[in-house]
Amino acid sequence: MAKDNFTDLEQLLAEFEASDLTELHVRHGDLEIFLSKDADAAGLGGGPVQVSTAKAPVKAGKAANPSAATASAAPAVEIPEGAVIVRAPYLGTFYRSPKPGAPSYVEIGQDVSDETEMCLVEVMKLFTAVRAGCSGKVAAILVDDGAMVSADQPLFAVMPA
Structure with a gap:
């Protein structure tokens, strides 16, 4: 992952953590990310991560x-x-x-x-x-x-x- 992309990902994680959101699903090209503050949340495929x-x-x-x-x-x-x-x-x-x-x-x-x-x-x-x-x-x-x-x-x- 390029340094700029890694920095962007770190910023996304920090902003998600600071937000009131409980889950976030992002898809950009071949990259797909699912974030959740719920430890029991299902992963991208619907099952446990x-x-x-x-x-x-x-x-x-x-x-x-x-x-x-x-x-x-x-x-x-x-x-x-x-x-x-x-x-x-x-x-x-x-x-x-x-x-x-x-x-x-x-x-x-x-x-x-x-x-x-x-x-x-x-x-x-x-x-x-x-x-x-x-x-x-x-x-x-x-x-x-x-x-x-x-x-x-x-x-x-x-x-x-």
Whole structure:
């Protein structure tokens, strides 16, 4: 996304947040955005919002290290060979649990399926559940709870079943 377009999107999000609107649906060319202040609102397809995760094998010994200066991550973790990386859908705040004080969605060693919710990423009070996208076992959690993450930043490593 071009810098000017990103700035325009940030401005749209800020104006929506400051407004009395509860939902906003914008379509411009191939870009379609649905914003809601209701955590239970349906997404663009009418169902719950789901985010597909990019699956990229990582070579053994490679440490997760985001390139964006604004993102923050847990200390470098060795990612097992053949692990599937679950990535952030966009820039936002990473939450391991559905609300403060609640148990984390997943822990290291836990079995997950394609549809297992692993975390939330929040931007401008819009929370998106990030799903595993594969079946396997959580091998690593790559980001600290409450940290700012960048788009496409590795969040979890899952060893496929």
